[in-house]
Amino acid sequence: KAGVTQTPRYLIKTRGQQVTLSCSPISGHRSVSWYQQTPGQGLQFLFEYFSETQRNKGNFPGRFSGRQFSNSRSEMNVSTLELGDSALYLCASSFQQGSGANVLTFGAGSRLTVL
């Protein structure tokens, strides 16, 4: 069974640009959650999608957004990139809603560098 697939794995952008990251969950998983990991702040929860709806959201500005498609694949977008957005962005999938209350399977992450 294929794991959680994140693309791209690495990307470099400049300040002010926008970026879209993709996450394909394990087949049959309907919940996708996103996380940001930086050396200074560690891991932080961004948001969770279930059945194409955002179910909960972490404490991030509106520049961070996402969506989920009918096949459960999810994308997250960061607009007007800032240097501080440089991070490893991880997604995880689970079968049920409420990512924290279910076993999670993580993707390998997308490492974003903002210059």
Add this chain to the structure above:
Amino acid sequence: KNEVEQSPQNLTAQEGEFITINCSYSVGISALHWLQQHPGGGIVSLFMLSSGKKKHGRLIATINIQEKHSSLHITASHPRDSAVYICAVFLPNTGNQFYFGTGTSLTVIP
């Protein structure tokens, strides 16, 4: 204010030693996760606990809900256990927030 505190931050052990990593949290939770992150970034979920104890191979995780404390134990540690171990708690009464500890970096020396 950090809802999740882990200790120690760094840990070096000799191969074969018994290892304990601790996690304390300050609010009521519905679930606690132990995660393992190897160099390169990939995260593996080791355990999801809401009560009691779970065991998988050489790994044991316990949680004491009343004391708001969880421990991850590694028996007969091996160099391949070298990784960062992260504790995460799920707080359903605060908008389904998911908070992470800062991680414990473990190095097991052959």
